[in-house]
Amino acid sequence: MRLSLAAIGLLTLFNTQFVAKADVFSWSNKLAVIHGDAPAPTANEVSASYLAPFANEHEPEVDFELVEHDDDDTASNRLSVLRKRGDDCGKYYSAKRGDTCGKISKKYGIKLDQFYDMNPQVNHACTNLHTGKKYCVETGSTAPSHKRDESGSGCAKTHKVSGSDTCVKLAKKYGISVNEFYDMNPQVHRGSCDNLDNGKQYCVKAGSSGSKFSGKVASFSEDSGSKKSASKKSSSKKSSSKKSSSKKSSSSSSSSSKEKRKKLQSKAAFTYYWIAHPDDYKGGKSVAVKTCGGKTIGKVGEKYADALVMEGTGVVGNKIVNLGGCSCSGYKCFEEVDKKDDPYGLTAYGSALRPYITIAANDLKKNTKIYVPSIVGWTLPGTNKKHNGCLLVDDQSWSFSSHHIDFYVYSMKHYKSLDKQHRVNKVDIYEGGSCKLLNYL
Incomplete structure (x- = not known):
């Protein structure tokens, strides 16, 4: 098993102090990319796969309420997940050096298009297949359908x-x-x-049938209109009674129309992880960082080269590198990462890390959207935007077990800023429902 880990700087928070886990840098299949203070990439500089989970920030937020338990016995208690191909994979394969999408497809008896469908993080030129990363080669029985409702005016x-x-x-x-x-x-x-x-x-x-909440809105409007008409026909005294009844009914209808977000965990541990910056590792003689095949990627200081080996990822010049599928000798063990598909690096699942959105968790299903009230309204470092509390579980960590989420904040200085302002280390976690995942950078 190859070593491939981002310098995630995972913290244990005690009395507002933190302890960086030195051996956190040795976990397999974990990658994140260092950008330091470089400007965030624009929409034209990243791929559609990176942007896919994000909602339009100008869309209105859905009206919702938080509940301790699900009052509707007929409602599904499953976690709300981001609908994405490959969510329910029946079998995974860890890519080896020399693999191609065609070879993997042939090995498991599937069509190449099926492989791409099950692994949307892989581009169709198959240039971002990463050694050691896991890829779906067989769909599960509960894989979600992406077909939209074609009834009415879809x-x-x-x-x-x-x-x-x-x-x-x-x-x-x-x-x-x-x-x-x-x-x-x-x-x-x-x-x-x-x-x-x-x-x-x-x-x-x-169309009208494609609007998620159009049915509820129409029904509520018709009911309101009916109540107003009935109220006008009654006497003054009866009208007053009916108005009172109407208000109660309207209040009940309004409450029932709200999206209910069920609590998943109470007082779960809340920590941060981020990316090491090259400036954190200055000193040493200049050494060449190379691919497994011996091609020189660039030259860096020896201390930073050691950090790249230890952390598994980083920036060399204008290139993003990750440990390759070979043993490391003389810093000849790296591979380049596609910055367009993964501008901030890869998670343990091989998907893109997204600052202020990606959450690492070991007891919540991959691609689960969650809502964390404790972080709502936080002004995020590096942007003037405020967080809406919606997060995406899209990573794992070896350093904790369950009842714990790890918040990806991009850099150590962002962690320090947020921790100084908020001092949060325990949070309640709710289903995300229809909450919007926003691109804060």
């Missing part, structure tokens, strides 16, 4: 694709999230967006 507006169009451009043009575009157009390869056909029409606005 699409209210379409767009005819031209040569320069991409999924990201179309989503931005029509004010929707990239994920919504994929949901409305399930025939488009989610993440890679490499099968848009010129001249074909694609849905860019959901």
